Amino acid sequence: AQSVTQLGSHVSVSEGALVLLRCNYSSSVPPYLFWYVQYPNQGLQLLLKYTTGATLVKGINGFEAEFKKSETSFHLTKPSAHMSDAAEYFCAVSEGYQKVTFGIGTKLQVIP
Amino acid sequence: EAQVTQNPRYLITVTGKKLTVTCSQNMNHEYMSWYRQDPGLGLRQIYYSMNVEVTDKGDVPEGYKVSRKEKRNFPLILESPSPNQTSLYFCASSSPASGDTDTQYFGPGTRLTVL
Numbered sequence: 001a002q003s004v005t006q007l008g009s010h011v012s013v014s015e016g017a018l019v020l021l022r023c024n025y026s027s028s029v030p031p032y033l034f035w036y037v038q039y040p041n042q043g044l045q046l047l048l049k050y051t052t053g054a055t056l057v058k059g060i061n062g063f064e065a066e067f068k069k070s071e072t073s074f075h076l077t078k079p080s081a082h083m084s085d086a087a088e089y090f091c092a093v094s095e096g097y098q099k100v101t102f103g104i105g106t107k108l109q110v111i112p
Numbered sequence: 113e114a115q116v117t118q119n120p121r122y123l124i125t126v127t128g129k130k131l132t133v134t135c136s137q138n139m140n141h142e143y144m145s146w147y148r149q150d151p152g153l154g155l156r157q158i159y160y161s162m163n164v165e166v167t168d169k170g171d172v173p174e175g176y177k178v179s180r181k182e183k184r185n186f187p188l189i190l191e192s193p194s195p196n197q198t199s200l201y202f203c204a205s206s207s208p209a210s211g212d213t214d215t216q217y218f219g220p221g222t223r224l225t226v227l
Contacts, residue, residue: 009152032214043116043202043218044155090154094214100145104154 002027002093006103014111019063019078021106023091026072033074034092035065038105044090050074061085086110114139116219118203124225125193133188133222135203143206144186145170145216146178148199155202161186193226200224 007022025031032051036044048059055067061084065076074091091103116137125131137144145160147170157170161180175197177189186205190197200223204216 034215036216036218041221043220044216045218046215049215092216096214099160100157100214100216102147102155104152 002031002095002099002101004091004093004101004103006091006106008106009104010107010109012109012111013081015083016080019076019081019085019108021076021089021091021108023065023074023076023103024072025074025091025093027093027095029095032094032096033065033067034094034100035059035063035074035076036090036092036102037061038088038090040087047076047089081108081110083110083112114217116203116205116217118201118219118222120222121220122223124227126227127194128192131190131193131224133190133201133203133224135186135188135219136184137186137203137205137217138184139205139207139217140183141205141207141217142183143208144180145204145206146176146186146188147202147204148172149202149221150199158188158201193224195226198224198226 003026005024034049035047037047038044048057050057050067058064063078088105088107090105094100119134146158147155149155156172159178161167203219
């Protein structure tokens, strides 16, 4: 069975500071890993994903994530936070066949 | 424009009154899913469909029904809604045929309140 743990349901950073959102997963097979972002009153949109190949994945809006198999982690980072990054972020894992498991989400607050 | 649409966007109803939330996608995706989002619980999959006439239970299927008679549509049916089904619902689609395995394309959400 697959599962996702997101540490910290709320994270606050100052504008211009590093953003680090943590995600750990468990999976019995090599996983597909995703980060989605949800802005207020909107649906989720894909930020980035890892399927195979390069373990450092770059996404939209300057975000990136690194797949670390030994640590079963897929943490999301951005060097410099912007006010427009305030949103809720969801990590997700899949073993294929449409069975996608989401984490509980992390709300990112950016302080001016 | 490629999109997933849901209707209605907001719905307030009473216990026991049957309702249907529609979902339609124009991307010719084979896979479609329904999720519910609740605070502190993230998104949980209710039902999914791999193609027309092929559906299966997700993690929280109790109290819900679905059908997939056409590739583009995947309605969610609540035969007898109860207050614990008050939630934010999302429809999503994906297409393994495109090589974009399991990347979900989400609709805008339906906020349901059951009194």
